[in-house]
Amino acid sequence: MGLEIDLAADICKRMKVECEWVRQDFASLIPALQKDQIDVIFMSLAITTKRQEMVTFSTPFVAPRQGVLVLKTSPLAASVGEGNTETVTLNDSASAQPAVDTLAKALRGKVIGTDAGSPRIEMAQRYFQGIELRTYPSPGDVKRELLAGHIDADLASRGVLMADDSSRLQRIGPWFIGGLFGPGSSVALRKTDPELKAKLDQAIKAALADDTIKNLYLRYYHTWSPPM
Amino acid sequence: MAKAPELASVTDRKSSRAETGATSSDTRGAIVVGSAKGGVGRQEAFMLARRASAILVALAVLSGTATAKEWTKLRLGTSADEPPSASVQADGTWWGWKSISRQTSASA
Numbered sequence: 001m002g003l004e005i006d007l008a009a010d011i012c013k014r015m016k017v018e019c020e021w022v023r024q025d026f027a028s029l030i031p032a033l034q035k036d037q038i039d040v041i042f043m044s045l046a047i048t049t050k051r052q053e054m055v056t057f058s059t060p061f062v063a064p065r066q067g068v069l070v071l072k073t074s075p076l077a078a079s080v081g082e083g084n085t086e087t088v089t090l091n092d093s094a095s096a097q098p099a100v101d102t103l104a105k106a107l108r109g110k111v112i113g114t115d116a117g118s119p120r121i122e123m124a125q126r127y128f129q130g131i132e133l134r135t136y137p138s139p140g141d142v143k144r145e146l147l148a149g150h151i152d153a154d155l156a157s158r159g160v161l162m163a164d165d166s167s168r169l170q171r172i173g174p175w176f177i178g179g180l181f182g183p184g185s186s187v188a189l190r191k192t193d194p195e196l197k198a199k200l201d202q203a204i205k206a207a208l209a210d211d212t213i214k215n216l217y218l219r220y221y222h223t224w225s226p227p228m
Numbered sequence: 229m230a231k232a233p234e235l236a237s238v239t240d241r242k243s244s245r246a247e248t249g250a251t252s253s254d255t256r257g258a259i260v261v262g263s264a265k266g267g268v269g270r271q272e273a274f275m276l277a278r279r280a281s282a283i284l285v286a287l288a289v290l291s292g293t294a295t296a297k298e299w300t301k302l303r304l305g306t307s308a309d310e311p312p313s314a315s316v317q318a319d320g321t322w323w324g325w326k327s328i329s330r331q332t333s334a335s336a
Contacts, residue, residue: 008304019302026307038305138307196299 003220008042010212014203026138027117030054033190040200044157044185048119056191058200060184060227061213065158065175066120068103068112069146072170076153080106083171087225090123090179103173104128110152113142119180120155126180143169158221177225184227 012019021042024032029041033055046064047057067083070076080103088099108130114120116135124133136142139156146154147168158175186204189197207213217224 004306012302015299015302017299017302019304022303022305024305024307029305029307032305038303039299040302040304041306042304043306193297195297199299 003216004042004044007207007213007216010207010216011200011203014206015199017199026115030117030188033188036190039189039193039196041188043187045188046119046185047182048180049182050119051188055188056197058187058189058197059204059208060182060186061204061208062185062217063177063183063225063228064181064185065177065223065225066123066181067156067158067171067175068107068173069143069154069156069169069171070152071146071149072168074152076106076110076172077170080172084174086174088174088176089228090176090181091228096176096179099174100127106172107131107153111150112153112155113145113151114155115139115142118157119182120157122180123176124155158223178228186227 008019008021022032022038024038029038029043030051032038033041040058041055044062044064045051045057047060051057065087086099088096090096104127107128111132111134112124112128113134113136114124115138118139121133121135124131134145134151136145142151142154142156145151153172187200189200204213214224214226
């Protein structure tokens with residue numbers, strides 16, 4: 001069970017391949033792929049220009065959503081209020097600006113954490129001036145730091161935001177998509193495996209066409225945004 | 229004295245074209261000019277043989293890469309720390325990779 005476990009099972013079945021999971025630290029995933037220690041990075045990895053210099057991506061299957069997570073007891077929770085369902089597209093700077101400004105004003109002077117190697121670092125640097133940005137090896141580490149009260153907010157992906165198992169956290173502000181997070185998230189592969197990419201693309205397109213992917217996201221996250 | 233540089237000039241140009249991927253008609257032309265000069269025909273034949281060898285090597289490489297790799301097993305990399313890999317249990321708590329992670333830590 002689990003979104004990516006279920007999704008991988010479906011995709012592997014469509015590809016008629018036997019799949020096994022290999023655990024790596026988040027920051028080690030791309031080096032592991034390049035060293036042939038794994039064949040794909042099976043996470044909803046945002047397709048960014050920086051990552052495309054190192055790896056290639058399958059057909060995107062979801063638009064990655066980003067948001068800000070805080071402790072419910074934090075002054076930020078009171079000042080900004082509970083996260084809404086609004087989705088702000090960073091592709092359009094003008095329409096995104098009011099939402100960005102509101103959040104940036106609230107976060108000024110705060111300590112924000114996010115995971116190393118993610119495009120959220122660039123998001124923080126570009127949109128949230130006057131913050132102290134701290135990076136951690138993994139999204140889980142950031143959330144633990146937030147729960148421990150060592151940082152004021154966690155700039156995180158939808159996965160982390162939806163997986164609030166403590167009931168002590170809440171999202172503030174809107175969801176953000178697009179812009180530096182690219183057209184969507186997908187599976188990363190080595191550039192030297194075009195035949196694998198073709199096979200993977202075919203399986204993902206079929207899973208998109210029959211709504212398997214959409215239904216899995218709705219089941220686990222209650223939301224799904226198609227790739228842009 | 230005046231003709232020698234002119235002939236040499238033509239021969240050099242043709243040879244150069246043969247080396248840099250001239251068409252077959254260009255190559256034939258080069259052989260004719262070379263034959264007129266004497267001794268250059270063998271050089272052109274050598275060049276043709278060299279090009280033919282290069283083509284054969286290229287074809288061998290292409291035929292090798294044209295055979296698609298058969299993927300029967302896939303190693304899926306994951307950080308195992310991303311909550312999407314976990315899931316919601318009936319009581320609302322999350323499990324999945326987190327549980328695996330704990331077990332791994334405990335056994336390490």
